[in-house]
Amino acid sequence: MPESSYEDINIYAYSTMPPSRQYSQSAMPLLPVSPYSGPSDFCTEENISECMLYISQELSSLGLPSIFYDLNGIRQLDVMSTLNRMYDLLQLHRRAMGVVEELEVEQLKVSSDLHCQQLTSSKLKDQLELSKKENVRLRERERQLETSMKMLQTCLKNEKEEVQKLQNIIASRATQYNHEMKRKEKEFSKLKESLNRLLTDKKDKKQGMEVLNYLGRSDGRRSQWKTGKTDGRHEREMYKTLLNEFDKHQKELMLENAELKKVLQQMKQEMVGILSPKRHSQKEEKSTDFTDQQIPSDDEETSEMSCEHAREKLTNSIRQQWRKLKNHVENLDNKASMVQLGKEVSEEMISKQLHQEEMERLKMEIQQCRDFIRTQQQLLQQQLNTPCDEETAAVLNDCYMLEEKERLKEEWRTFDEQRKNFEMERRSFTEAAIRLGHERKMFEEDRATWLKHQFLNITFTDQMKMKTQNSLSEYSVQEQKHSSGPKTPL
């Protein structure tokens, strides 16, 4: 018997179908039935019995008693039971609808609950985010407050230390003052004592000097009366001493200055030399800078005067050069570091260490030179500020160059002379060569004619000599052949 939960199913008939065939899809042919459809009905006049069979099987699968009854072995449709079954089915359907409604309602509720939950969860997420941010912010603030507190604590410690130090200073000063005070008091009391002694002691011991005989002055001269002239003399002597000292000083500084300027010039030239060949090969953008460098260097060589303009130009150009050199070295440094990583190889690399050493050496030199130049600029300013004769200054400035100019002129003169000499010699040599060529040609012609004459004038007696001469002529013919002489047949 099929299990069924329906209470009011009257199970009094049996069915011919095997039980427990609920929801069997494959056993029954699927009749093309759609509820409430018109033309193609489930039951037509032809298939009534099949329909009846089908319905009874379905009913039995639902657990409802059969709609047939047996009358003499033939299955007859029981109308009453059919109506009952239909009523049961309607009940079932109603119940099912009720259940469906309930389920729908419940589903609606559940979905709205879900929606609510989702909303609340998103709200909570937002709140969580906010509170997290707040937390981070508060932590950040706490950290800042902690650092500021530490800083304030160190400040406090420093202030305390300074206060302690000042207190120590005050204490030491106080002991010093006390000591001095005591000393002065002691001296004061001694003074009072001696004053008392002097007042009471009537016998005043006079001061005086007794000497056997007076000596002469140590330098042997006689002492002079003190007049206004001697005062003036003293003043003059004092100023002379001072001026001598200043002069000596200035000379030393001028020498030093000249030395340093030379060194700076050398440095500048060397820096230009180092920078220029690389610039030509590597970067063309900076070619204009290179030409710029050339022009001031020419100017500098001519103006070695100790005027401020030239000095500034020199220091500025050295600064420029130094900056360019530094950039260049930095670039090389980067390349060198990349070479170390194995990325780029270039042939113009100098070892990094050498470069660094050179750089440091140059930096130190430049720093020293800068300091020197600064102090000397100041000194020279002072010198220039003191009133001096402008003409003599100009003459003095010129005379530094005079010697050099003279020397250069001499050298040029000798060079010119030498050049002239060389020209003359060259000319004479060419003339001599031409003459030699001419003479040689003439000599060859002469010889040819002489041989011709000889040959044409040969007699019998000379035939004897011809044998000897043959060898000679052969020799000369060979010579002629060699020297491409006239074509006289033998």
Added chain:
Amino acid sequence: MNFSEVFKQSNQLCKVSPDGKYLATCVQYRLVVRDVNTLQILQLYTCLDQVAHMEWSSDSLFILCAMYKRGLVQVWSLEQPEWHCKIDEGSIGLLSSRWSPDGRHILNTTEFHLRITVWSLCNKSVSYIKYPKACQKGLDFSADGRYMALAERRDCKDYISIFVCDDWHLLRHFETETQDLAGVEWSPNGCVLAVWDSCLEYKMLLYSLDGRLLSTYSAYEWSLGIKSVAWSPSSQFLAIGSYDEKVRILNHITWKKLIEFEHPATITSSKAVVFKEVEKRPVVGTENVSIHQITLGSSLFNTQSKYEIASLPVQVTVVKPDLDRANPKIGISAVAFSADNRYLATKNDNMPQSLWVWDMQRLGLQAVLEQTAPVRCFVWDPRKPRLALCTGNAKVYLWSLAGCVSVKVPAEGNFQVQSLFWHGNGDSLVLLGKDQICLCYMATDEEK
């Protein structure tokens, strides 16, 4: 090195004449003049009382003997022993006495610094200078002997007077910007006068010969200031040692600080050589005591010592001073340049056993000498860069670029070197004990 015998002296009064030929010593109230090389007594003079101060005149012809308690000064002539001169300051009292650079005037400072009396030995003239200042070094003569700078104090203000020593003519008189002037010193070229304030204020003023203020230098405020000052022989540098254990060098072009030398308790500078004196006490009471050891005298004072080069970093012995007392034993108390201007020797009072030598060309530490006892006295050789020092024991120590050597003074008895000075030509050293002197002649060839 040869050592002479030991002679008596009192009061550490022993001076070599400026021409280097004679050695004068005072024994109680007697003045003994010897020849420097043979040490034979040439002259003997008797003074009226125990001599407190003795000085040669600049031409080496006269000697001044001052007896402060009696207020007397006696002058003796070397050429004419029968010549005599006596100056009596009377009831005014005598505080100090000295020669003028020309050797013909004597400057006596009376008690309480009331005045300075200038007595002339050439004529009857007497000059008085009022209100001299009672300070560490209130009077200085320039190196060429032409000018004298004197510190004065009037109405609670400091002044400086510059006199021409020729005829004591007052050349310049100007007020200084000091609170309490402590000292004046001429530069060796005689053109700049260094004036410094007392230790309560760090202030160094530089005046030109004609009284113009060239520059002021003050390293810091409030703490105790300048303790010692020295000019370099070329007048290029002025070294200022102060209570903060540093020496500051000023340069003569800008009068600004060139460099600051610190004296740290741990030496790490790699270019410096640290010489440590190491004593080797002879083992007393061994069975085979040699005759050599016995003849050397009392074994307690016979400690041999030598120098060892210590490897860096080195800790220097520091003695913490008592800061509650005035003039605490801290700071650079002595600064001295070598004669060739290349080296500077300094002594820091709270590292009393060490002597620091600085290289002025490199402006760095050259050497540190660590002795076994506090350094009492150090002097540079007047010709070579050689330093002699003593620590109060029976040894004399020499430092030069070649190295350091410690020499025991082979004197009988208990000769402890308290101070020393070089002879003017740098060939010999005069060692002064408590009441004895001994001469030490340097070998002419180079020592190791």
